[in-house]
Structure formats: structure tokens, C-alpha cells
Amino acid sequence: MPDYDVCIIGSGAGGGIAAWALADAGLRVLVLEKGPFYTRKDLAHDEIRNRKYDFFVPYATDEPHLVKEDGAKGFRKSRALWGACCVGGGATHMAGFFYRMWPQDFKMRSTFGNPRGASVADWPITYDDLEPYYTRIEYLVGISGEGGQYPFEPRRSKPYPLPPLKAHPLAALVDKAAKGMRLHPFSTPRATLSIPYRDRPSCIYHADCGALGCPIGAKSGPLNSVLPEALRTGRCRIVPRAMAYRLETGSDGAVRRVVYYDSKGESRAVTARCFVAACGAIQTARLLLNSKSGRSPGGLGNGGGLVGRNLTFSTFVMVFASYKKETRDGIDIASKAPFLQRSLQDYYIVKDHEAHGLPYPKGGTFNFTMGYRAPVLRAERFLNRPDDEGALWGSGLKKRVLEELRDRVVVKLEVFQDFLPSPKTYVDVAEDVKDKWGIPVARARISHHPAEKPMSEFLAGKGKSILAKTDPRDLFALSRPGTTHHLQHGTCRFGKDPDRSVLDADCRAHEAGNLYAVDGSFMPTSGGVPATFTIMANSLRVSEKIVAAFKDGRL
């Protein structure tokens, strides 16, 4: 008899939700997580410690990726492309912008076509298939927001369980500017508790929330929400610092066991009736490609050569505006409130795109935030701006840093734009480069499709013109398409046709009947929102399929 019913590899947005859903349904679940199990105390805000080199992400000398981006001559060893390696995954320190994808995202190819050189594909499920799971995740983990604020909001079957987080007074200026341009600002939905919920405390509006973990557990990632509940069932076990490196199959092609290195570096094996890959899109591809056998010489599930293909990220542009700390028309700009809480989806799909010289109509989501307050990071970002021409040292440097940090507040607009899938962006395994355990590392090529650049510039221009109307002291944009390395998807596309996808519509591998994937790897396209929410919703959907398969004897 196998050791467990289900073995889940990875405990982030996908794996964490599956761990709870499967254990809650009565299955015996083991979660292997390669990172440590941090507690709230470990996540106390301290700029030096939290930005410590290997707190969330391993050293490049220990566990490198090989990365080649647009314009680079060769591969470089990098620590980019790691999400947070800890129990709860990247959702432990996410800012938690929880937008739903739009119905059109699920059928991009049939709605908008495929730009030349891209590999855009429809999803085998629709928005209506996923909608109930979006709603259930909102209630399960605790999402703060307000429905019905703007006309193109994707349909929702229930209101948000929690009211929106409170906004900085500057939100009034952004609202006025956007509405003056006939746009439709709305309060950003957040995976942070605005009021106490399910025995968890609400947000204390910490000064440096941004991209750090939550010291009180108000962020709604798996670490604070579903994993404690999964452990309470008594049927879920989490093993931290366990690096899974190979899935082994039996003669029928089903996965029999996973081998991993434990915290002491010893190799161990676990058997289960069902395996769920949830390592993040790049690491899941690496695990499958490293799981070679006589039956699958090119890696598990890779008979069609598709594992690692169609890798996508989120493309981003940013606009920064800074304001003098003052009270303007009754608006307390000097307020220390950490969240701006404003979003726009007016440019999610640019209808008259050709008139603007845009080859493809998919735009993205505008997310207005308060710039990070953490002073070292803030000082560096200020000094590293490409247009900076001020003093580089001495009292001149000191004066302008102190003035910036003391006298101004910064608004940062981030735009999450579709990263178009193409054969030029993929991940494989570098057989000759190994990590500290001797496991071949992931090697990624990253190339932005040419249709993205004009859209990025268009979106940055729109962002700039909105913020210009708020009368800032200073305004500048990064309008070249950037890559959000920690938001990764694709690599194991789901689809109906086994010749064109790795997973079926239930996110089960076409080639191995008891192997599923619930991280971002299933996604054929990235959407114009951060994907964490969609990964969670899909993981809940897939978990139900797994439970059903156990009930009717297929697993």
C-alpha cells in the first residue's frame, strides 16, 4: 500500500490550496517543500534581514538558473526565476493583487487571433467554469474588495467577503484624474484581511508591507490561510527543506514514487497513489524533464516535446510620480497610509488598437500603489533612476536623498500586461550544470514578442497622462517591456489535444494518469493580471477532480 494517497510537491499558491482541499476531503496528504517553514516571527519587518540574500531565494552558487534574455549574448548564471522558496511559496510575501482574469483571456486565440510568431492558444475551460472557484477562494482565504465598481468587471456570483483595504488620501487625486479622462478607477482587490476573518487578525497597515512577509498573518497566502487548516485535519503532513528531484513510474506509466533530498541531504523516497506537481512553472518543468525513464527518455509527460515550452511571465511597465508632503485642497498627501488601492482595467483590451499602431489588442491592468517606504530600497530606487543627474556623493547626495525621503511621497503605477507565448521563450534542463545536490538546473530563454513593445509604450503613455493630471512634482516612466520573473506560467499547457498540450482539461498529465499539476504551468496564456489568484482557483477546481477520481476508483 502506498505511503500516502496524494503527494504534493510544492506548497505555494497551487500546492497549498490542493493540500487543504485534498486533506479536507479525507485524503492522506504529504507536502514536500524545498524551502524552510517560516513563522510570523521570522517575517518581522527588517529591511536588512528580509532582503538578506537567501531568505526567500537561494544563492546562485548553490542553485543557479541559466538565463538568456533578449539582447544577451549567452546564458548567465542567475538567481532570477526563483519564487520564494519557503512553505507557502511566493504567496508568503506577495503584495496580493487578486484580480480575476477576464472571460476573453480563456479564448484569446479565437477572439483576437495569434500574432505572427506567437503561440497563443485558447484554454480548454471557460471563465464560467472557473468563476465558482474564484468565489470560493475569496471566501476560503479571505479577499478584501468591493464588487460592482466598474462596468467591465468580470461577472461574480457573490460579493467579496471583506471590505476593501483603506486607501491613502492621494487616491482621491487619482480618481479625479481618471474620471476626468472618462476612465473607471476601482478599489484594488487584495489578498489581505481588512477585518478579522476566520480566527485571523486584520491588517495593521505596516509601513513596509510591499513585498515582505506579514508579521501578523493578515496576508492570505497559504502560510496563513489554508495550510494551518490543512494541518488541523490531521491528514496533512508538510516536510520542509525537502528537494524532490525525480518522479519514478511503473510499467503502466503511472507515477509510483518521488525521490527527494531531505534537510540532511539524504536521498529518500515516498510512494503515493497520486502525485501533484506544484513547484512553480519553471521548477515543475525541470522536475518532469529530470524524470527520465526507459518509457519516457525525454522526461515524464514530454513525449510530445512540449514540457517547458510556451513559458510566459507577466510583462510590466511602471510609472512613478512624486508629490510634496503637504495638504492640498484638503487632501493629506503627507499621510503615512501604505496602500493607494486604485486600479483600472479600461485598457485591458484596447478596442481601436490598430488606430494606435498596436498590432495586438490585449493590454493589461493598471495598479496604482504607494511606492515602497522601506528607506534603503527607496533611496536606491531614487538614485538609480536612469534620468538621475544629481550629486553622486558627499553633502550633495546626502541632501537630495534626505529631501526625497523626508519631503516627498511616491506613487508607483505598475501595469500587468500579457506576456505573449512564443517558441522563443521556453525552459529546458542544462545537463552539464548542476545545483548543490548534483541535479541538472533549469535553463530559460526569455524573449518578449515584438507586439508587446508598442503596447507597453502605449500603456505607459496612458499611465503617465493620468498621473500628470494629479499635478505631481516629478513624473517618469519605464516604458520598455519588463519581465516579472516571479510570475511564471506555461511550460505544461493544458488542452484537449494530447498532441498540443501536456495536461488535459483536468490538469492531469496525458501521459501519466495519476500525475497532476496545479501551479501556473497549466496556463496557455498569462492574462493581463498577476496569476496567483487564478492559480489558486484552478488548484481548487483540480483538487475536486482528484477527489472525484479517488471516489470512483480511478486513483
Add this chain to the structure above:
Amino acid sequence: MLMLASLLVPRLGLGSGRGRRGHFSKGQERTIKSLLEMIWPGCLEYNAYPFLERWLGSRGYEKALDYYKKHVDALVADSKKSHKKDFAELDQEGKESLLDRIYKRDKLFYLLTRQAALMSVFGDPTHGVNPGKKGWKMIDYSPGSQLPFTHLER
């Protein structure tokens, strides 16, 4: 270029600040202190030097430490060649001309030093820097909860 500046450097630059000390010679120490003081006058009072020393002595920073030492030595050699003096003994103008050269040729060396200075002024005092939270007081920064903004007030 911006990517290099804003992304690469914070990744390269931040250690726990709890590493070993004592890997610089007396001469190197004098040069580093002088450089820190040039970049952010007063930062030695915020313990910038011991912080930089511990930080570059952290695990995972071995290459950064080698790089840093190499450039400190090169700076001293440069200074002796062009000014016949140690960098620390130069007048303001002499130091500025060499700093300008570093910025143009070895930007990472400049950025690492600047980051240590900023860390010492604005970092958390538990790391032995920012004594008495003087740095935070200067910019009216208060870490932690901004409680007036919670829903508790309802």
C-alpha cells in the same frame, strides 16, 4: 542599464550584516572608511564600516568580498600613481577626481559602498547600525504599524 542599476545591485548587494569581520588590512580599512565618508559624510558614526565588513563577510558574498578587496587595492594604487599619496590622505579635490573615475569605470564598487552607507544610516538598529534610530528620525520614518488607518477605528 536601469535593470542593471535597480535590480542587479540590490540582489548583489544585501547581506545579513551578521558575517565575519577582520578580512581587511589596516590600509584597506583606512581607504574604505575614507571612501564611505566621501559618499555619505557622517556615515561612520552610523557604524558603516563594521557593517560593510560583516556584510561582505556573510556566506554567499565570497565573490563580492574578493571583488571589493581588489578594487580597494586598485584605488590605492591609482592614488599613489597619480597623486603620490594614499587615497585616505588626499585632499577633497583629489578624492573627488578618483571617485569620479570609480563611478565611470567600476560602478559596482561605487554602488556596493553606497549601499553599505545607506544601510548604516537607514537600516534596522538591531544590526548595529542607525544608532538611536537617528537615520529614521531625520526622514520622519516610523517602521511598523500605521494603526490610524485600520478598520479598528470604525
